[in-house]
Amino acid sequence: MKRSAPQQAPEVQVETSGQLPPDAAAYARDKVRAVLGQTREPVLFARVRLNRTANPAVERPVTAQANVDVNGRPARAHVAGQTATQAVDLLQDRLAARMARLAEHREARRGRTPVPGPHEWQHGSEPTHRPDYYPRPVEERQVVRHKSFSLAWESPDEAAFELESMDYGFHLFTDADSGEDSVLYRSGPTGYRLAQVHPSPRPEGSVAVPLTVSELPAPRMNMAEAQQRLEATGFPFVFFADDSTGRGNVLYHRYDGHYGLITPAQ
Template sequence: MKRSAPQQAPEIQVETQGEMPPGAAEYAQEKVRALTGRTREPVLYARVRLTRMANPAMQRPAIAQANLDVNGRPARAHVAATTMTEAVDLLQDRLAGRLGRLEQHWEARRGRTPAPGPHEWRHGDEPAHRPGYFPRPEEERQVVRHKSFSLARETPDEAALELEAMDYDFHLFTDIGTGEDSVLYRSGPTGYRLAQVHPHPHVDGPVAVPLTVSDLPAPRMNVADARQRLELGGFPFVFFADDATGRGNVLYHRYDGHYGLISPVE
């Protein structure tokens, strides 16, 4: 990536929590600023959060997160490592991938979409750097966050771009071709899997990303049933159709050991 015009250096805000090595905040600023100087579109703002977990049971207690505003479009990254310096280095690498995905999006809008290569949509080794879940006892877990919003109407390709740019484990959206509430998640080294409330075996229109489609409908249940399935199955998340509304919901594990719920606004 290279700049088309000189850019003003963005504000880079760094927040820390827990015990930090000397110069950790400045090191994070330096690493993120190095990326913002190489983007085609201007980075308007960047926020970095460094957290050192006190739990001795965690193998990778150093967590680094970043949220960028790239000319009005968000980009996010989230990594964990054994030391904070390693976490910041991994964060820089992961952000570079996020910004590369955004660059592809802008090129596609200009009519110059390149054919995706084996690792063009995602890096095969990235998931290994994600933070692990806090080993909270099952009886202590609660649904501590409930996000409800209008789902984006987009194609699977656009959903994959959103998943990668925001560094999500999954992305809940409404498939613009079928009108179905759907969830997209990673499958295999470089591919994606699409599940829908009412599955359609054939995707409407061409798809650039390597994609498979589940032929199983989303189970219809309430949040308590979804929680039980999540706990028994050991899955990172459960996609289900709410038994009252029929809309697609996702119940997922949070890194603090609790649960989060995403549901669409009616």
């Protein structure tokens, strides 16, 4: 079968904020277009956001984020660098990895390649380029973003693909086998960890990704208790069962130093 040719590189929207070099936007546009021009599916949307924080305490003050839609499938990359050029170069590499993962998944679904094995899901040291958290005082932190949506019913393998293609630090979903609200996150250099409202054992060999499962149920608590737990542990997020609904929620640290909250739609 004849392989389709790469699509014409799309227009890329670039938004900037903070003190950046005059050519930063054009550099980011060219680098992202070079990645997207290699895909064999139409890119319906592409946007890059560049920001330089004025806080001198931040070691990598320039953040770069790309959001794209490849034929209806979203992908995302988010990095930080010491300079605009470094951040954009890191973004280009990270976005290229996201695009390769989407292409592999598309081919696997079409039956042209085997379903990815554990070695194909390795994420290595990619998270080392994530942005630094703004050191906002605890008393100033608030929930400034609350997202509520119907959780996808997925397997841990599908959740891992979603986490990697969207460059998330965690992914909240409903386990397709057990029906339990669950969160998947990276554990170690190549593995993943699964936590559930009510943990259920998984048959050996039923998951392709290297996965460990927490044996502890999600703690049942209210928002104030979740915030206290988040600050006490120092973790980037806390997974908990809402004390009124029993559904799995995630409260997390945003890069601006505030909190974000994700809840399932009732």
